Amino acid sequence: MSDLQVPRRRWGKTELSIPVIPFGTQGFGNNFGPVTDDEAADLIRFAVDIGVNHFDCARCYGDSLRKLGLAIKQGVVERDEIIISGRVCCHSAAKWGGYGDGDPDYSTGHALADIEDQLEILGIDHFDVLFIHDPWSIEATLATGGTLEGLEKARERGWVNFIGYGMRPHDFHLAQIESGRTDCFLCFGDHNLLRQTISEDILPAAAERDLGVMNGWSIMRGFLTGVPVENFVPRDRWREDHERAENMRLWCEERGHNLLDLTLQFSIRESRIHGNPLGSLNKEQLEANVRAACATVSDEVFEEFFAAGL
Helix, strand or coil: CCCCCCCEEECHHHCCEEECCCEEHHHHCCCCCCCCHHHHHHHHHHHHHCCCCEEECCCCCCCHHHHHHHHHHCCCCCHHHCEEEEEEECCCCCECCECCCCCCCCCHHHHHHHHHHHHHHHCCCCEEEEEEECCCCHHHHHCCCCHHHHHHHHHHCCCEEEEEEECCCHHHHHHHHHHCCCCEEEEECCCCCCCCHHHCCHHHHHHHCCCEEEEECCCHHHCCCCCCHHHCCCHHHCCHHHHHHHHHHHHHHHHCCCHHHHHHHHHHHCCCCCECCECCCCHHHHHHHHHHHCCCCCHHHHHHHHHCCC
């Protein structure tokens, strides 16, 4: 990997320099396959060594928080080598595929307790960035005594440097942008080869305020990597996205193109997006993602691709 240099970008007004493909820690959280503590530590060290030193975390990413914390505590990586973004969930028992039972707690106190507990799990004294994770109500998080106030108080205590949201609804994002209280955010599922809807509203609003932007699901949970879609979803459960992704795979295969290259280069070409987090399961996946992030795809290939109307 010494022949590659992962591209980096200024993450908006945070002034952080992040790799264009931050590491989504669900990759080693056992949600996509088993990863031992030793394998996770080795993968974390490898990622840092090749420039992927931004780790994006959440409680619902299996046991990845514990594994990243273990790697830090054991000295596999030093805290000042890495950038850590995390989530505050408004439910008390965040789980993969859901965020716990009962009604969400949007209180400042709940947010502070969640942050303090995660800092202890990780064995660190601060996050670089914290996102409010998939709230059901944007108004409740913005209200006096709400979740965002909890993140602001955490910043006052030195527990986090920058704050924002990680969610999908466009109206939620526009509300948090308009509030003027956030530094960066994560959106997902709306800027990739299948759809580009955040270009219509969210990206212009964010760019005007110099907010840092991360774009989740650029590979659509693997559908846009060049691996047959039926490896991820049985064909009898396919929806329109699955059909289109498979047609894209076949189009690339017939012409000798690498779909993963097209997928990541398409997202990276959007300069208003600064990072596209990916959850690599092992070194081989991470290396493939880095090579795709460093690949060259001509304008002509993209023109032909979109002209095909896939």
